[in-house]
Amino acid sequence: MLINKLAIIGVGLIGGSLARALRRAGVCKHISGYGRNQLSMQKALELGVIDDYSDDITRVVNNADVVVLATPLATIEPLLESLKAAIKPHTIITDVGSAKASVVRAARKVLNNSLERFVPGHPIAGTEQSGVEASFADLFVDHMVILTPLEENDPEAVSLIRQMWEVCGATVVSLSVDHHDQVLAATSHLPHVLAYALIDCLATMDEHDEIFRFSAGGFRDFTRIASSSPEMWSDICIANRENLLQVIDQFANHLGEISALIRSNDSDRLRKVFARAKQTRDTMLAERQTLLTKTKN
Amino acid sequence: MLINKLAIIGVGLIGGSLARALRRAGVCKHISGYGRNQLSMQKALELGVIDDYSDDITRVVNNADVVVLATPLATIEPLLESLKAAIKPHTIITDVGSAKASVVRAARKVLNNSLERFVPGHPIAGTEQSGVEASFADLFVDHMVILTPLEENDPEAVSLIRQMWEVCGATVVSLSVDHHDQVLAATSHLPHVLAYALIDCLATMDEHDEIFRFSAGGFRDFTRIASSSPEMWSDICIANRENLLQVIDQFANHLGEISALIRSNDSDRLRKVFARAKQTRDTMLAERQTLLTKTKN
Numbered sequence: 001m002l003i004n005k006l007a008i009i010g011v012g013l014i015g016g017s018l019a020r021a022l023r024r025a026g027v028c029k030h031i032s033g034y035g036r037n038q039l040s041m042q043k044a045l046e047l048g049v050i051d052d053y054s055d056d057i058t059r060v061v062n063n064a065d066v067v068v069l070a071t072p073l074a075t076i077e078p079l080l081e082s083l084k085a086a087i088k089p090h091t092i093i094t095d096v097g098s099a100k101a102s103v104v105r106a107a108r109k110v111l112n113n114s115l116e117r118f119v120p121g122h123p124i125a126g127t128e129q130s131g132v133e134a135s136f137a138d139l140f141v142d143h144m145v146i147l148t149p150l151e152e153n154d155p156e157a158v159s160l161i162r163q164m165w166e167v168c169g170a171t172v173v174s175l176s177v178d179h180h181d182q183v184l185a186a187t188s189h190l191p192h193v194l195a196y197a198l199i200d201c202l203a204t205m206d207e208h209d210e211i212f213r214f215s216a217g218g219f220r221d222f223t224r225i226a227s228s229s230p231e232m233w234s235d236i237c238i239a240n241r242e243n244l245l246q247v248i249d250q251f252a253n254h255l256g257e258i259s260a261l262i263r264s265n266d267s268d269r270l271r272k273v274f275a276r277a278k279q280t281r282d283t284m285l286a287e288r289q290t291l292l293t294k295t296k297n
Numbered sequence: 298m299l300i301n302k303l304a305i306i307g308v309g310l311i312g313g314s315l316a317r318a319l320r321r322a323g324v325c326k327h328i329s330g331y332g333r334n335q336l337s338m339q340k341a342l343e344l345g346v347i348d349d350y351s352d353d354i355t356r357v358v359n360n361a362d363v364v365v366l367a368t369p370l371a372t373i374e375p376l377l378e379s380l381k382a383a384i385k386p387h388t389i390i391t392d393v394g395s396a397k398a399s400v401v402r403a404a405r406k407v408l409n410n411s412l413e414r415f416v417p418g419h420p421i422a423g424t425e426q427s428g429v430e431a432s433f434a435d436l437f438v439d440h441m442v443i444l445t446p447l448e449e450n451d452p453e454a455v456s457l458i459r460q461m462w463e464v465c466g467a468t469v470v471s472l473s474v475d476h477h478d479q480v481l482a483a484t485s486h487l488p489h490v491l492a493y494a495l496i497d498c499l500a501t502m503d504e505h506d507e508i509f510r511f512s513a514g515g516f517r518d519f520t521r522i523a524s525s526s527p528e529m530w531s532d533i534c535i536a537n538r539e540n541l542l543q544v545i546d547q548f549a550n551h552l553g554e555i556s557a558l559i560r561s562n563d564s565d566r567l568r569k570v571f572a573r574a575k576q577t578r579d580t581m582l583a584e585r586q587t588l589l590t591k592t593k594n
Contacts, residue, residue: 010322013474043422051342053542066583067442074564090391100494105576110498123565124511124512124513125513125514126513126514126515128515129513132523143513143514144511146511147462147496161352162354175507179504179507179556181502182504183490183507183508183511184511186499186502186504187499187508187509187511187512187513187516188512188515188516189510190495191410191495191515191516191519191520192515193310193552193555193559194491194495194519194552195519195574196555196570196571196575197548197551197555198487198491198548198576199574199575199577199578200548200551200555200570200573200574200577201544201548201550202483202484202577203485203549203573203574203577204547204551205544205547207476207479207483210472210476210480211483211484212577212584212585213486213584213585214421215421215425215581215585216421216422216423216440216441216442216484216485217422217424217487217489218425218485218521218525219485219488220521221518221519221522221584222306222488222491222492222517222518222519222521223519223578224517224518224519225515225519226571226575226578227575227578228515228575229575230568230569230572230574230575231568233566234567234571234573235564237559237564237567238559238562238564238567241530241559241562245560247498247502248552248556248559249532249556250498250501250502251494251495251552252549252553253496253498254495254497254536255490255494255497255545255549257492258490258494258497258547259542259546262423262534262535262542262545264338264536265491265535265538265544266448267371267534267535268373268510268534269533270531270534270535271352271527271528271531272527273493273497274493274523274530274531276455276497276500277492277494277496277497277500277523277527278493278495278496278523278524278525278527280496280497280499280500280509281520281523281524282494282510282524283366284512285517286509287509287510288509290514291585292309293341
């Protein structure tokens with residue numbers, strides 16, 4: 001058995017899907033859950049996602065082999081404070097946060113620099129849905145999980161967390177904490193901010209009813225991520241603020257350049273910028289598919 | 298028979314799908330095609346999308362009941378010049394362009410203000426694909442088509458174009474030219490510019506390989522429209538430049554406000570902005586679905 005007792009802190013889309021995937025793979029004997037919302041925990045129990053839950057986090061993490069923190073980033077530090085006295089020496093703690101430096105900072109502070117068995121992680125998977133009802137066992141299949149192992153990490157702890165995600169069908173890769181946060185600011189945090197900003201902008205326009213009425217599939221896809229959890233995403237934006245502000249500035253400059261081409265009726269150069277973007281995206285998607293296929297074979 | 302002879306100028310995704318839908322409905326006796334690319338026209342013929350084609354546009358539109366202009370916006374004026382001598386008094390001309398004022402200006406100029414049978418239209422449907430190979434008969438089912446009828450329009454001409462789209466499964470609505478262009482600038486043209494700008498921005502970053510490698514489903518959906526035709530979209534941006542520049546400015550202001558909240562660590566207000574955006578989007582999608590259902594029943 002890979003994991004005798006798993007403790008999931010925050011049984012939502014990610015925590016719930018991880019529990020479902022590990023249970024289906026038969027590598028987990030017992031799964032305990034902890035969450036703020038007792039109705040939601042009851043639902044998780046009824047759905048068979050967890051075996052039990054408690055509103056006492058020390059009971060949930062007691063004797064766990066692995067504790068997975070799957071809650072909004074701002075809650076990580078207080079949660080670590082409330083569970084640290086109850087964890088056993090063999091317990092490995094990991095998380096699923098979209099920004100890693102703030103999590104590592106919190107862990108370093110609360111765990112008094114004892115980070116041998118604290119392995120930061122981030123599954124690159126999700127939907128705009130939230131909550132255990134939206135969780136499903138296939139969420140991580142053919143998706144990447146980035147681990148950002150720390151110098152102090154016990155290699156066996158890293159290895160077990162890697163196996164845990166591979167069992168769920170994910171491709172696991174390692175990055176440094178800083179590199180992860182820079183890359184994710186660009187590929188994930190910036191697009192979310194743009195989608196929220198667009199909807200917020202359109203909602204204030206005079207003809208906003210018609211704007212939404214005449215939206216097509218492209219608009220729905222473009223703004224899908226603006227239906228993501230506001231709490232989770234405001235936490236991510238604050239947690240990764242330096243990197244995010246930098247890419248927002250870079251984006252604003254590019255948008256300004258495109259505006260200038262439109263203003264000056266420069267359709268030749270505009271077409272070239274659009275063609276280069278299309279080419280980049282089409283090539284990128286093809287390469288990403290090849291990489292996922294290669295890594296799995 | 299609704300249409301004895303239909304002439305499609307530009308047999309790509311939209312023109313090809315319209316031909317397929319009308320043929321399937323059995324309301325069109327003969328479909329002639331015209332296009333720049335002879336290989337593509339040959340393909341359209343082989344796929345059974347058109348009955349014949351010619352590189353002489355006057356032969357294609359000769360005796361047509363309806364001529365559909367389905368080419369990039371910058372080509373509308375020269376195409377009208379080349380076909381105007383060949384059209385019969387009964388021929389109705391319509392188009393499918395994403396911006397309407399520039400099309401109407403071109404028609405007014407070329408047709409010497411004889412706009413009785415020139416009915417501007419815009420199907421709110423499409424994919425990021427281009428070309429006749431990507432066309433399919435169901436493209437317009439449960440989608441909206443906006444007509445922007447002109448004062449001079451013969452009501453019978455408007456009625457026939459409306460029927461043509463309804464036969465394809467679309468819901469047809471009318472807007473004024475100016476209103477259409479303002480609404481579409483916000484709901485369609487701005488998102489396309491943002492998607493192109495994002496990809497262009499990310500492509501110039503040092504870690505661009507990793508940025509694309511670690512992108513997830515949200516990013517792919519968000520940037521899907523950046524794989525649209527560069528020629529078509531640079532034409533749209535120039536054709537609707539005043540409205541588009543205005544909404545780009547408004548968007549840039551909203552992005553600046555969100556940046557300021559991130560910079561000042563104001564997670565409370567950030568969460569409120571994101572929550573308002575999510576609420577707007579979720580409500581909007583539900584209302585749009587209701588509207589489409591109501592209109593069809």
